[in-house]
Structures are given as structure tokens and as C-alpha cells.
Amino acid sequence: TDLEDKDRKLGELEATLMARDEKLAAAQLQQAEFMKQQRALDDEKREMALTIEKRIQEGLDAVRVKARTEAEDGLKMKVAEKEEQIAGMQRQIEELKRRAEQGSQQLQGEVLELELESLIASRFPMDIIEPVAKGEFGGDVLQRVVGPAGQPCGAILWESKRTRNWSPGWLGKLRADQRAAKADIALMISEALPAGVETFDLVDGVYIAHPKCAIPIAIMLRQSLIELANSRLAQDGQATKMEQVYGYLTGPRFRHRVEAIVEKFSDMQDDLARERKATIRLWAKREAQIQGVIESTVGMYGDLQGIAGKVMQEIAGLDVLAIEASASIPD
Structure with missing residues (x-):
């Protein structure tokens, strides 16, 4: 009886031990799974942190580039404004120099006139x-x-x-x-x-x-x-009247009158020559334009005759223009 009790207790203990071993194995599996999930979570956290860091870095780079571009644009605008101001100041300086030179030349001319007047009066x-x-x-x-x-x-x-x-x-x-x-x-x-x-x-x-x-x-x-x-x-x-006329004709005043008339006629002749050249050039341009219109019209009439054949009625004026156009074409 004692042996049977001991065997029964031993069996119960073995069963309890096996149950505990199973629970321990299950707990170990759960712990391993938990550790695996923990590692995966840590990896995800690290990946997320790395992604966030990359995005932050990219955002910072974009912000830096934008800020640099804006700063460069602003600097360019300021430089352009300064260059425009410098150019404007240079133009003002040149204008002031020109006015000063003109004033100096005018003053020198007035001084020379006074010196000349004084020299002639004293001499x-x-x-x-x-x-x-x-x-x-x-x-x-x-x-x-x-x-x-x-x-x-x-x-x-x-x-x-x-x-x-x-x-x-x-x-x-x-x-x-x-x-x-x-x-x-x-x-x-x-x-x-x-x-x-x-x-x-x-x-x-x-x-x-x-x-x-x-x-x-x-x-x-x-x-x-x-x-x-x-x-x-x-x-x-x-002197008689004839001699007075002869004196006038041989004098400086008559020469001055004739020189004035000749100068005006020369100016008129130059203007007339320029107008003649401009008119000839305009006539040549109009003639070339009219010749081009005639040739285009004759060509279109010939194309239509080739398509329509004898149905196309003859136009005497275009035939004459075609002959003149063909005669005007150089060999």
C-alpha cells in the first residue's frame, strides 16, 4: 500500500512536473515571441526615427536652399539696385561734366570775344x-x-x-x-x-x-x-547811272546777294536729287510688286486651265500678260 501511494504520488508529481515543463516551454515560447516582437518594434522605431531624421534633413536642406536662393535673389536685387544707382550717378556725372564743358567753352568763347573786342578797339x-x-x-x-x-x-x-x-x-x-x-x-x-x-x-x-x-x-x-x-x-x-549800276554789279553787296541765291539753289538741287532717288526707288519697288502679282495670276490661270481643260474660258488679257511675263523672264 505504501508503495502504491508512493507510486501514485510519484505519478502525480511527474504529471505536475510535465505540466510545469509544458507551461515553462509555452512561457519560453511566449518570451521568445515577445523578444522577437520587441526587436521588430525596436527596428521599426529605429527605422522610423531614421526616416524622420532623413525627412527632417531633407526639409532642412530644402529650407536652406530656399533661404539661400531667396538671399541670393535679394542680394542680386540689391546689387542690381546699387548698379543702377551707380549707373545713374555716372550718367549724372557725365551730364554735369558735359554741362561744365559747355559752360567752360561758352565762357571761354565769351572771354575770347571780350579780348577780341578790346584788342580791336585799342588798335x-x-x-x-x-x-x-x-x-x-x-x-x-x-x-x-x-x-x-x-x-x-x-x-x-x-x-x-x-x-x-x-x-x-x-x-x-x-x-x-x-x-x-x-x-x-x-x-x-x-x-x-x-x-x-x-x-x-x-x-x-x-x-x-x-x-x-x-x-x-x-x-x-x-x-x-x-x-x-x-x-x-x-x-x-x-558816275552816271550806268556806272553806278556797274559799280553795284562789281561790288561786294551784289556778290553777296548772288552767293545767297546760289547757295539756296544748291540746297534746293540737293533736296530735289534726294527726292528723285527716293521716287525712283519707290517706282522700282512698285514695279516689282506688280510684276509678282501678274506672274502669280498668270500661273494660277495656267494651273486652272490644266485642270479644267477646254471648259475654262479664254481670257485675252491674261494671255497677253502671260506673253509679256514670259518675254520678261531672262534666259
């Missing part, structure tokens, strides 16, 4: 020196020559230039000013002289001289006017 005290006001017929000084006996002998129109380069347009303007002032002689004093002129010359009816030759040239021209006036005075009262 020829008997003559009447009239400074030409701004906006009148032109020139700088009008010298009315007075002879030894107090008789008027003519007038010299002075023009002074202080520039580096010579301009041929000065001569035409001075001749026009001479006619307006009714001066006998036009004299231009300039530091810049035409090509081939060293000190003094007569160019297109205008005397041109360097400033260092101004007074000697003025003495010579003034003496010639006095001698001419004395010659006319000696003949005064002896």
Missing part, C-alpha cells in the same frame, strides 16, 4: 566797334571802318572760335551773317584751321586767320577798305 580807336548781341545775325564783333577824314569806309565782321577741331559749316553760317550784317568782309579768327592752311587764307569768300595773325590781317583788310572808299569818293559825282 583801331577811330573805328566804331559794335559787339554783336546774342540772338542777332551772328558773328562776334562788327568793326565799322572810319577813314582819316571821318568818312565811313565799310565794315568787317569778326568771328572767333576756340575749339580743337575745324568745322566746314562755320563758313556758310558766317557768310549768311555777313549778308545779314551788310558787312564788306568776313574774318574768322580760329585756333583750329582747315587742312592746308597754316596761318592765313581766303576760303569760300571768308578770310581765315590764326589768332597770332589777327591784327596784321585786320590792318591789311582795313587799309584795303579805306583805299576802296577813297577811290569811290574820288569818282563820286562823276
Whole structure:
């Protein structure tokens, strides 16, 4: 009986031990599964953290790039504004320089006019020196020559230039000013002289001289006017109407009148030549356009004849145009 009890208890203990072993194995399996899930969860957390970090980094990079781009754009705009301000200031400086140079040139010209007027007045005290006001017929000084006996002998129109380069347009303007002032002689004093002129010359009816030759040239021209006036005075009262007309025709005023008429006719002739060239060019353009329209019309008429055949009615005018067009085509 004791053995049976012991065997029964031993069996119960073995059964209990087996149950406990099963529970332990199940618990170990659960623990292993839990650890596996824990590792998977940790891996997911780490992956998520890494993804979040990457996204944050990408966002930061995008923000940095955007901020850098905005900063560069803003800097470019500021640089462009500064460059525009600098360019505007440079334009203002150039404009101020130009105005200063113009003012300086104008001031130098006025000083030269005053010096010229003072020099002529001191050298020829008997003559009447009239400074030409701004906006009148032109020139700088009008010298009315007075002879030894107090008789008027003519007038010299002075023009002074202080520039580096010579301009041929000065001569035409001075001749026009001479006619307006009714001066006998036009004299231009300039530091810049035409090509081939060293000190003094007569160019297109205008005397041109360097400033260092101004007074000697003025003495010579003034003496010639006095001698001419004395010659006319000696003949005064002896001349008939024909002689007076001859004197007028051979005098400077008639020459000035004719020169003015010739200059205007030359300008009109130049304008007419330019207008003729423009008209010829326009006619040639219109002729080419009309020829192109004729050729296109004749070609279209020929195409329609080839399609429709004899059904297409003949148009005499187009046949003539086709013949003329074919005759005008070069071989």
C-alpha cells in the first residue's frame, strides 16, 4: 500500500512536473515571441526615427536652399539696385561734366570775344566797334571802318572760335551773317584751321586767320577798305547811272546777294536729287510688286486651265500678260 501511494504520488508529481515543463516551454515560447516582437518594434522605431531624421534633413536642406536662393535673389536685387544707382550717378556725372564743358567753352568763347573786342578797339580807336548781341545775325564783333577824314569806309565782321577741331559749316553760317550784317568782309579768327592752311587764307569768300595773325590781317583788310572808299569818293559825282549800276554789279553787296541765291539753289538741287532717288526707288519697288502679282495670276490661270481643260474660258488679257511675263523672264 505504501508503495502504491508512493507510486501514485510519484505519478502525480511527474504529471505536475510535465505540466510545469509544458507551461515553462509555452512561457519560453511566449518570451521568445515577445523578444522577437520587441526587436521588430525596436527596428521599426529605429527605422522610423531614421526616416524622420532623413525627412527632417531633407526639409532642412530644402529650407536652406530656399533661404539661400531667396538671399541670393535679394542680394542680386540689391546689387542690381546699387548698379543702377551707380549707373545713374555716372550718367549724372557725365551730364554735369558735359554741362561744365559747355559752360567752360561758352565762357571761354565769351572771354575770347571780350579780348577780341578790346584788342580791336585799342588798335583801331577811330573805328566804331559794335559787339554783336546774342540772338542777332551772328558773328562776334562788327568793326565799322572810319577813314582819316571821318568818312565811313565799310565794315568787317569778326568771328572767333576756340575749339580743337575745324568745322566746314562755320563758313556758310558766317557768310549768311555777313549778308545779314551788310558787312564788306568776313574774318574768322580760329585756333583750329582747315587742312592746308597754316596761318592765313581766303576760303569760300571768308578770310581765315590764326589768332597770332589777327591784327596784321585786320590792318591789311582795313587799309584795303579805306583805299576802296577813297577811290569811290574820288569818282563820286562823276558816275552816271550806268556806272553806278556797274559799280553795284562789281561790288561786294551784289556778290553777296548772288552767293545767297546760289547757295539756296544748291540746297534746293540737293533736296530735289534726294527726292528723285527716293521716287525712283519707290517706282522700282512698285514695279516689282506688280510684276509678282501678274506672274502669280498668270500661273494660277495656267494651273486652272490644266485642270479644267477646254471648259475654262479664254481670257485675252491674261494671255497677253502671260506673253509679256514670259518675254520678261531672262534666259
